[in-house]
Amino acid sequence: MKELAVMNMTEMMKSMPMDDTAMASMDMAVMQECMEACNACMQACTMCAGTMAGMEGMGKCVSLSAMCAEMCQTMMKMMMHPMAMSADTMMPMLQATMAMCKACMDECMLHADMSETCRMCAMACEAAMMACEKMTASMS
Amino acid sequence: MKELAVMNMTEMMKSMPMDDTAMASMDMAVMQECMEACNACMQACTMCAGTMAGMEGMGKCVSLSAMCAEMCQTMMKMMMHPMAMSADTMMPMLQATMAMCKACMDECMLHADMSETCRMCAMACEAAMMACEKMTASMS
Amino acid sequence: MKELAVMNMTEMMKSMPMDDTAMASMDMAVMQECMEACNACMQACTMCAGTMAGMEGMGKCVSLSAMCAEMCQTMMKMMMHPMAMSADTMMPMLQATMAMCKACMDECMLHADMSETCRMCAMACEAAMMACEKMTASMS
């Protein structure tokens, strides 16, 4: 199943009609890396929110993780809609996603020692943040 | 049913634990207005995407509307998670939402004459954009 | 702002191309009521999840509310995509939404006495459940 999933992403990107859009000059390898990192962060944050829910004092962690999942998911979907792509909309959303990943990573790092879930969520947030930064650089 | 929905929003906001958060000094009327405008924009954009899908040449309109719906929804949810609120995460997301609302409004205005759906979507985008701007100002 | 939001829903539904779809014979008043109830439930559940997130022993409440919000939102969006509508896909999703609303309502009712947020969330879940049931009946 995992092979199928990865195959789909790479193969499907080839069939996306990038030529007709403002993003024809996009670095596709960088964009795919950013999609994958956003997707992994969405999964990690969702699991973190689902796991820490109801633990005393973890309200900020749960809420940040839930919101970070939403934003990474939206960021990924933007990169899957070639006709809607433009620097005007993508650059601010990349900034917003990086800011949220940073906040969620910082919070989860506070309890990474006692929670393996939080430690892995923080790692996924950092990877997504770096991938969004690389994507931003490639568009500048 | 409509009265119930509006009642819930106003009443439930009173029960949100804002006091314990960085947003204790938030202007609640401005925030509620922003939530309502983001929600209305999410609905209008979803209907626009669902209505224009498959119309020749409307790919940009459909994709922008679908992405604008996602972002407005996420923006609204952020305002419903008091423990995750901070200027660090909300200000960039307000910027990103405004940029997407502007792009979607501009695109939908191009065919507002021939499509009532697009005209109303553009109006909802404009209202959300203005509410996000007011929210940004109230936090500055 | 509230008037605008409600106006949009009613007005935009008129511009949706229902005639070309399998749902031409749909009771539009019942469908709009269902959309509004699902939207209100999505808002109430999101606020409930955001409010109870870090309260000890509230993990089930938070997780059910977050999932109920997702499902009500998806249910509403299905009703905004006329070209994707069919009894084959809508009937099972109505069933799934009703089951989740029931579970979330039952859980939130357990602490309705001590939490106004939960009490209102339970009410919104019940309203959405009843609106989905009415929608199901209208399609049978």
Next chain:
Amino acid sequence: MKELAVMNMTEMMKSMPMDDTAMASMDMAVMQECMEACNACMQACTMCAGTMAGMEGMGKCVSLSAMCAEMCQTMMKMMMHPMAMSADTMMPMLQATMAMCKACMDECMLHADMSETCRMCAMACEAAMMACEKMTASMS
């Protein structure tokens, strides 16, 4: 990046507090396979909707793909919230997801010959449908 994503899913599942929940007896390998298939289907359907958006006559394909993405995403998230898990809520949502995957697959297969995107979307829908069926069987 891809290795990291897959590692996260497997590793994070180990740290999820399944023991305390109704799902302690769940077959974790089957559940992870279902999560991965739902995630891959969400990605494939999102790309399909984003690619076909403005092609004449593809409205049904675009709308079904967008809704199938929403449902697969919600289905996956349900499996990441152990405290909300119960047969009462998961069984109907598995049914609803299978029904939507079937509808989207059938539609995309109609134009698989002329669109590589649709062909891959249909394959991802079929894989998700089968994974949901396997998950349903494991819970019965």
